[in-house]
Amino acid sequence: xxxxxxxxxxxxxxxxxxLRLLEPITILWVALIAALxxxxxxxxxxxxxxxxxxxxxxxxxxxxYLTAYGRQRYLDAVRNSLLLGTLSAAISVxxxxxxxxxxxxxxxxxKGFTWAIVLAAFIxxxxxxxxxxxxxxxxxxxxxxxxxxxxxGATDPLVNVxxxxxxxxxxxxxxxxxxxxxVKSALDLISSEMEDAANILGGGTWVTMRKxxxxxxxxxxxxxxxxxxxxxxxxxxxxxxxxxxxxxxVVTTQLWQFFEDPVRVEVxxxxxxxxxxVTIGLIAVQKLLLAxxxxxxxxxxxxxxxxxxxxxxxxxxFGWCVLVxxxxxxxxxxxxxxxSFAKAWGRGFSFDNLTLRNYQFLLFEHDMAPQAxxxxxxxxxxxxxxxxxxxxxxxxxxxxxxxxxxxALGFLAMAPFVIPGIVMAIxxxxxxxxxxxxxxxxxxxxxxxxxxxxxxxxxxxxQAAIRAVHPEMEEAARILGSGRLHAIRKxxxxxxxxxxxxxxxxVFIVASRELSAAIFLVGPRTRTMSVLLYxxxxxxxxxxxxxxxxxxxxxxxxxxxxxxxxxxxxxxxxRE
Amino acid sequence: xxxLGRRQALALAAWSATSSQAWANAPLxxxxxxxxxxxxxxxxxxxxxxxxxxxxxxxxGRAFNARxxxxxxxxxxxTSQVAFQRLSQDARAGVGQCDVLSSTNSGHLLQLKRQNRxxxxxxxxxxxxxxxxxxxxxxxxxQTTFLGIFVMAHNTNLVPEADAPRSWTDILEPKWKDxxxxxxxxxxxxxxxxxxQMRNMYGPDYLRRFEANKPQVGRSSVDPVTMLNSGERAIxxxxxxxxxxxxxxxxxxxxxxxxxxxxxxxxxxSGIIRNAPHPNAAKLFMxxxxxxxxxxxxxxLFADSLRPDVPPPQGSRPxxxxxxxxxxxxxxxxxxxxxREQWREIFGI
Numbered sequence: 001x002x003x004x005x006x007x008x009x010x011x012x013x014x015x016x017x018x019l020r021l022l023e024p025i026t027i028l029w030v031a032l033i034a035a036l037x038x039x040x041x042x043x044x045x046x047x048x049x050x051x052x053x054x055x056x057x058x059x060x061x062x063x064x065y066l067t068a069y070g071r072q073r074y075l076d077a078v079r080n081s082l083l084l085g086t087l088s089a090a091i092s093v094x095x096x097x098x099x100x101x102x103x104x105x106x107x108x109x110x111k112g113f114t115w116a117i118v119l120a121a122f123i124x125x126x127x128x129x130x131x132x133x134x135x136x137x138x139x140x141x142x143x144x145x146x147x148x149x150x151x152x153g154a155t156d157p158l159v160n161v162x163x164x165x166x167x168x169x170x171x172x173x174x175x176x177x178x179x180x181x182x183v184k185s186a187l188d189l190i191s192s193e194m195e196d197a198a199n200i201l202g203g204g205t206w207v208t209m210r211k212x213x214x215x216x217x218x219x220x221x222x223x224x225x226x227x228x229x230x231x232x233x234x235x236x237x238x239x240x241x242x243x244x245x246x247x248x249x250v251v252t253t254q255l256w257q258f259f260e261d262p263v264r265v266e267v268x269x270x271x272x273x274x275x276x277x278v279t280i281g282l283i284a285v286q287k288l289l290l291a292x293x294x295x296x297x298x299x300x301x302x303x304x305x306x307x308x309x310x311x312x313x314x315x316x317x318f319g320w321c322v323l324v325x326x327x328x329x330x331x332x333x334x335x336x337x338x339x340s341f342a343k344a345w346g347r348g349f350s351f352d353n354l355t356l357r358n359y360q361f362l363l364f365e366h367d368m369a370p371q372a373x374x375x376x377x378x379x380x381x382x383x384x385x386x387x388x389x390x391x392x393x394x395x396x397x398x399x400x401x402x403x404x405x406x407x408a409l410g411f412l413a414m415a416p417f418v419i420p421g422i423v424m425a426i427x428x429x430x431x432x433x434x435x436x437x438x439x440x441x442x443x444x445x446x447x448x449x450x451x452x453x454x455x456x457x458x459x460x461x462x463q464a465a466i467r468a469v470h471p472e473m474e475e476a477a478r479i480l481g482s483g484r485l486h487a488i489r490k491x492x493x494x495x496x497x498x499x500x501x502x503x504x505x506x507v508f509i510v511a512s513r514e515l516s517a518a519i520f521l522v523g524p525r526t527r528t529m530s531v532l533l534y535x536x537x538x539x540x541x542x543x544x545x546x547x548x549x550x551x552x553x554x555x556x557x558x559x560x561x562x563x564x565x566x567x568x569x570x571x572x573x574x575r576e
Numbered sequence: 577x578x579x580l581g582r583r584q585a586l587a588l589a590a591w592s593a594t595s596s597q598a599w600a601n602a603p604l605x606x607x608x609x610x611x612x613x614x615x616x617x618x619x620x621x622x623x624x625x626x627x628x629x630x631x632x633x634x635x636x637g638r639a640f641n642a643r644x645x646x647x648x649x650x651x652x653x654x655t656s657q658v659a660f661q662r663l664s665q666d667a668r669a670g671v672g673q674c675d676v677l678s679s680t681n682s683g684h685l686l687q688l689k690r691q692n693r694x695x696x697x698x699x700x701x702x703x704x705x706x707x708x709x710x711x712x713x714x715x716x717x718x719q720t721t722f723l724g725i726f727v728m729a730h731n732t733n734l735v736p737e738a739d740a741p742r743s744w745t746d747i748l749e750p751k752w753k754d755x756x757x758x759x760x761x762x763x764x765x766x767x768x769x770x771x772x773q774m775r776n777m778y779g780p781d782y783l784r785r786f787e788a789n790k791p792q793v794g795r796s797s798v799d800p801v802t803m804l805n806s807g808e809r810a811i812x813x814x815x816x817x818x819x820x821x822x823x824x825x826x827x828x829x830x831x832x833x834x835x836x837x838x839x840x841x842x843x844x845x846s847g848i849i850r851n852a853p854h855p856n857a858a859k860l861f862m863x864x865x866x867x868x869x870x871x872x873x874x875x876x877l878f879a880d881s882l883r884p885d886v887p888p889p890q891g892s893r894p895x896x897x898x899x900x901x902x903x904x905x906x907x908x909x910x911x912x913x914x915x916r917e918q919w920r921e922i923f924g925i
Contacts, residue, residue: 073920141806162792244760245792247925257762257920260657261664261687344805344828367637367651433669440669520665523673524622524652535654538763539630540798540819 024485029403032393036412039390039452043427044276044419050430051269055262064270068258077254078274084168084239084250085229091172092228093221095324096179101209102317104187107307110318117325122177123556124329125513125530127237128549129174131542132332134241135339137161143335162246170242171232173328178231179224186220187213192306205308222289226282233275234420236516237530241537251275252422252516259520265430272423279418340546358547369548371525372532376512377555379443379528383450384458384507388500390451391458392466396488399466410459417456421517424453429520441523453517454507461503465496498567505563509556604643607700608863612644614856620648621857624663625678626656626765627722627844629798629819632877639873640864647857655796656680656765657916663849667693672851675858678721678865680797680844681765683909685718688847690909694718695848697859701867705882709843718847721865723880725892725900726766726797726840728833729812729820731804740811743836744774747813748785756791757800757809760925761916764797766842768912770814771919772903773840775911780918787922804830814840818879821891825878838899 054061068074102108103115136142139157148158160166190213198208214221236252243250251271258268310317339345343355362369391413397403398410416424428449433440469492477487493500515530522531529552536545604612615621621640625633630653637651652659656679666673679685688694698716709720728747730740735755741747747756761768774782792809794800798819800812805828812820817832817839824830846865848858864870871886878889888894903911 073924076924135806138806138808141808240795244795244925247793247923249925253925259665260661260762263661263664263668265668344823344826347827361631361634365638366634367649429665429669433665433671435670438669438671440666440671441673523666523671524624524650527652535658536630538655538658538795538799539653540794540796540800540802541630542802544630 024483025397025402028393028485029397029409032390032397032409035390036394036409039448039455040412040415043424043431043452046431047269047423047427048273050266051273053266055264055266064264064266065273067264067267068271073249074254074271077249077251080164080248081233081251081275082278084164084171084248085232087165087168088171088175088232089225089228091169092176092179093225095172096176096224097183097214097221098317099321099324100180100183100187101213102314102321104184105190105213105308106310106314106317108310108314108317108321110321113325114321117321117329118177118180119560120333121174121328123509123513123553123560124174124332125237125515125549125552126171126174126235127241127515127530127533127537128336128552129328129332130170130238130241131537131545131549132336133161133166133170133173135335135345135542136331137166161242164246164248167238167242167246167248171235171238172228173324173332175228175231176324176328178227179221182220182224182227183217186217188305190216190305192304195308205310209308219286222286226286229282230279230418230420233278234422234516236422236519237534240534255422255426256519265426268426269430272420272426275420275423276418279420283418336546336549339543340550342543345543345546358543359551361544362548362551368527368532372527372529373551373555375443375526376529376552379447379450379526380508380511383447383454383511384504386447386451387455387458387507388462388504391455391462391503392493392496392500395459395462395466396492399463400471410463413459414456416452416454419453421453421514422520425449425517425520428452428517433521440521441526443526446518446521446526446528449517449521450511450514453514454511457510458503458507461499461506462496465499465503466492469495502563502567505559505567508559512556512559513552602868605700605863605867608860608867611856611860611863612647615644615854615860616646618647618854618857620650621675621854621861622650622652622673623676623678623861624652624654624659624674625676625846626654626659626680627678627724627846628653628874628879629816629822629877631822632818632874632879635873635877636865636870639869640861643864643869644860647860649861655759655763656684657761657763657768660684660765672849672853674849675852675854676846676848676861676865678844678846679765680722680724680842681768681908681912682712682843682845682905683907683912684765685713685845685847686905686909688849689713689715689717693850695850695852695855695858697848697862699859699862699866701863704868704885705866706884709882712843712845718845719862719866720843720882721846721862721870722842722844723882724766724842724844725817725880725895725898726770726814726842727817727820728835729801729804729815729830730833731807731810732829732831734807734810737831740833741835742833745778745837747811748782748789750789752811753789755810756786756789756813757803757811758786758791758793758813759797759799759815760793760795761912761919763795765844765912766797766816766840767814768916769842769903769908770797770840771915772907772911773901775915776903776907777837777901783915783919783922793923793925801828801830804828816879817892818874818877818889821878821889824891834893834898838901841900841902843902 051064052060099114103111137144137159139145139160144159145157194212195208198212233251239250239253243253255268255271258264338349340358341354343353347353394409394413398406432445439445474487474491477491513530515534518528518531533548536548628636633651633653637649640649660679663674663677694717696716699719702710702719712718712720759767761771771783792803797815800815801819801823803809804812805823820830820832852858868883868886871881871883875881875886875889881888
């Protein structure tokens with residue numbers, strides 16, 4: 001009797017002490033897990049589940065897979081996407097690696113210029129580049145072909161954008177900055193001693209570059225290659241603008257067809273599943289390729305980094321950079337600007353063809369354009385904030401190893417990195433568009449999708465930044481009686497301000513131009529600039545489309561300008 | 577398929593020139609007044625439309641806002657198939673966002689009616705429309721709001737009028753290889769109707785022979801106009817007269833061709849969606865579309881007027897001088913998804 005009373009009192013006294021064990025950090029951990037489940041795991045899980053469900057009844061079936069893969073045309077779309085991804089990534093590597101090497105390791109002139117071009121190519125949305133190249137390289141009317149014909153008298157076009165290689169090339173022209181960033185930052189770390197060793201053993205500049213320098217940055221090249229491959233197979237705008245006239249069906253345009261009436265989310269999910277397998281496979285291949293070799297270039301023993309003297313060759317490399325600049329930025333931008341100020345772009349440049357009407361129409365007469373501009377700004381800002389806050393907390397827990405299974409958090413935060421944007425959008429549609437939440441068309445749904453899609457960018461930058469802050473500064477605060485969250489707020493966060501702002505800006509910029517994740521989620525009042533731009537491209541009015549593209553670029557450039565002012569001019573190209 | 581009889585066509589063309597700008601500012605009818613009061617409480621109306629061109633749709637939206645201050649029209653303009661796809665996505669998610677759907681594929685509205693997804697409403701203003709288009713659905717689930725006349729066009733710099741094709745079969749000749757441009761039935765409602773009409777008239781082989789000439793495929797029926805303006809292609813196939821005339825008025829070298837067999841008449845309806853979030857504003861919008869105010873607004877941009885009291889746009893051919901071709905609504909509902917699939921098999925996209 002007394003024993004049982006004892007237990008009761010014991011239990012009674014234990015309960016509050018257990019609650020006291022529940023540190024705020026544990027609650028935070030639970031909240032973070034919940035957030036990541038909502039943002040990353042649930043949409044994918046839901047998509048996986050419904051890919052095996054019959055529409056309306058929900059009965060288990062594999063019919064969706066049979067439908068999705070039961071036609072030659074659908075299989076062709078998969079093949080086309082894989083080829084397109086590979087080709088675009090390969091062209092990007094060819095474009096970017098010499099530039100990265102030249103900027104990082106040599107005495108090539110015009111490094112600032114090259115750097116600016118890479119930045120410009122990065123902030124230009126790919127579908128704008130595609131429109132620019134339609135104006136440049138249409139087989140009959142493209143400027144390049146018109147000039148070519150008048151110079152040579154030839155009848156055949158020199159270049160044709162409406163081809164497989166044409167499309168891959170246009171995509172590569174706006175993807176190569178990723179390879180550049182990856183490879184340049186790896187090259188920056190290699191000390192000249194390794195190259196000196198090769199030189200001493202009789203290798204010239206080229207042999208050394210080929211046999212020593214480049215192999216050392218092989219992981220970065222591969223990383224950039226895979227990233228571009230993933231971005232390419234998820235692109236929607238360029239295949240719609242160039243691929244349809246070129247008659248090339250790809251996975252994204254095919255997924256769009258599954259959303260025709262009657263909407264077959266189940267079949268679309270089944271069709272998208274192998275894409276996920278491909279990306280997971282690629283990451284595995286990357287791990288395998290890199291596993292057995294050492295790529296350590298940072299030894300902690302200092303080592304100086306000298307520039308390779310190229311002699312006259314430096315002008316050849318500079319010429320290469322100028323060429324890439326012309327193709328990726330200068331020319332498309334010129335034709336877009338010309339078209340945006342033209343009454344009829346087909347008439348070319350003349351003073352009586354100039355007008356501000358296109359801008360005036362969009363800014364003052366168009367029902368949706370100003371709304372879309374505002375949507376883009378606040379969706380991007382909100383999703384960037386969510387992503388950065390979430391990433392910061394996760395990174396903090398992971399880096400400081402505050403709890404067990406912290407790595408699981410990190411894994412979830414990085415997972416969207418390998419999920420094509422359009423697949424993510426279908427997952428969000430499947431999970432949250434309908435009842436019980438019925439978020440379809442709401443701003444919240446789009447913001448969550450953006451935050452999820454770009455979480456890895458924010459996470460990577462937060463992680464690197466937190467690593468760089470030694471825990472002893474926080475510990476000092478804690479010794480003086482501050483709680484952990486208080487210490488984070490007062491000590492760690494201020495130290496990280498600059499890098500966090502950098503991460504925020506990068507997420508803002510990529511979110512402001514995102515099309516494929518938005519296209520299945522927007523409603524009438526929540527269209528973003530990218531979606532409205534896509535709608536405008538099917539209305540046969542390139543002048544207005546170009547003007548809207550001009551407005552988008554001005555906004556992005558303003559943000560980039562602010563970023564440079566606040567964070568330093570290399571904030572977008574820094575890879576921590 | 578049906579051909580409008582000569583009498584109907586005459587009636588259709590019995591425009592009178594008595595109207596003026598005053599129509600747009602005319603006082604509201606009692607029905608409009610009543611709906612307007614109710615609509616003001618709803619504040620807005622969302623219009624998914626694939627009928628009028630981007631410019632004309634925006635102009636219509638602005639005219640609505642001017643006529644009914646306090647009720648705002650959200651213009652969601654896309655191609656008709658895309659508009660219908662958005663509506664399907666809404667329905668699949670169980671979310672009501674659209675008040676009025678306007679499509680160039682009349683089969684869309686017939687399907688929605690059959691699935692009991694439309695609200696019955698007979699606009700009073702419809703009584704003042706051209707007699708031939710006054711009644712679109714005997715049960716009043718939808719109403720004609722767009723009279724699209726789809727023809728061909730040529731770039732006058734590249735192809736002089738004497739050499740231009742004259743009929744829908746002329747463009748099958750090998751000499752037009754790599755010179756044609758057309759929209760896509762997966763996006764444009766009108767192109768679906770057109771392809772169906774061609775198959776009905778010339779058999780299943782028509783599309784295959786058309787494809788042999790490698791037309792440049794865009795998405796919208798408007799896309800070919802861009803391709804002609806730039807000189808990328810010379811002949812536009814199945815493009816609305818309004819678009820061609822508007823573009824030509826801006827200085828582009830374009831001219832419409834009225835094919836000898838007749839023009840494709842997309843007599844296109846709009847309907848109120850059953851779960852419309854703004855039901856009164858939706859009814860008001862139907863009154864607006866069938867009334868003189870919208871015809872006045874779109875006429876300025878060369879779209880055809882729906883009413884005898886609003887004159888047709890400048891430069892368009894009077895409708896009593898052309899034969900109007902069109903499949904029936906039932907054929908459209910059944911046939912367009914079918915022909916879209918055939919198109920994809922033949923064109924690969």
